[in-house]
Amino acid sequence: MYYFVTYALLAVGVIASLIASVKLKSTFRKYSKVGNSRQMTGREAAERILRSAGIYDVQVEHISGDLTDHYSPNEKILRLSDSVYGSTSVAAVGVAAHECGHAIQHQEGYAPLKLRSLSVPLANVGSKLSWPIIVLGLAFSWYRVVDIGILLFAVVVFFQLITLPVEVNASSRALRVLEGNGILVDQELGGARKVLTAAAFTYVASLLNAIIQLARLLLIRNNRRR
Numbered sequence: 001m002y003y004f005v006t007y008a009l010l011a012v013g014v015i016a017s018l019i020a021s022v023k024l025k026s027t028f029r030k031y032s033k034v035g036n037s038r039q040m041t042g043r044e045a046a047e048r049i050l051r052s053a054g055i056y057d058v059q060v061e062h063i064s065g066d067l068t069d070h071y072s073p074n075e076k077i078l079r080l081s082d083s084v085y086g087s088t089s090v091a092a093v094g095v096a097a098h099e100c101g102h103a104i105q106h107q108e109g110y111a112p113l114k115l116r117s118l119s120v121p122l123a124n125v126g127s128k129l130s131w132p133i134i135v136l137g138l139a140f141s142w143y144r145v146v147d148i149g150i151l152l153f154a155v156v157v158f159f160q161l162i163t164l165p166v167e168v169n170a171s172s173r174a175l176r177v178l179e180g181n182g183i184l185v186d187q188e189l190g191g192a193r194k195v196l197t198a199a200a201f202t203y204v205a206s207l208l209n210a211i212i213q214l215a216r217l218l219l220i221r222n223n224r225r226r
């Protein structure tokens, strides 16, 4: 029964992540084929949004790959991927505006973004070391070591938790600014909203997955100690 519960939990998390990722890819593909009426590329939209927000020190660059778009606060560089940078699609402009949302958060000193940036190094350590430490601890029945591993994993869960409001806020800023600047109109805005909502669900799924894994770890630990 106990094993069934832990594996069932795990399966729920994996399936949720899978569905969210497939949904994002299909929505992005769909709106990559819909051009925006102003024929603005992702790059042009990003530069326009940044200037309109009074941001002049952030560079917009191209990065290879798909859905690799991100804003780097340390470098003040906004990187747009193959299907965003030079594309005039609704999806491209939506993603570009989302990344601008992060740049604006950075400029405003938006607290959840600060907290997220601060927890990056610890979350990286946690995601690399938590499982080896937990496995080692379980193998030798060193429960103090298992607890340290679980604590490190909890940092990863916290990171996923703080990522969620940062991402949702960047998307709502993006949609506001796209509408306000008249970059997208009518149905185009609806398309961009669908792409950004699908992206948000991947973060919800990651968080769900991390919480399930944490619950599973606690179950395993308590079961072993008995």
Ligand SMILES: [Zn+2]
Residues within 6 Å of the ligand: 098, 099, 102, 167, 170
């Ligand atoms: Zn984002």
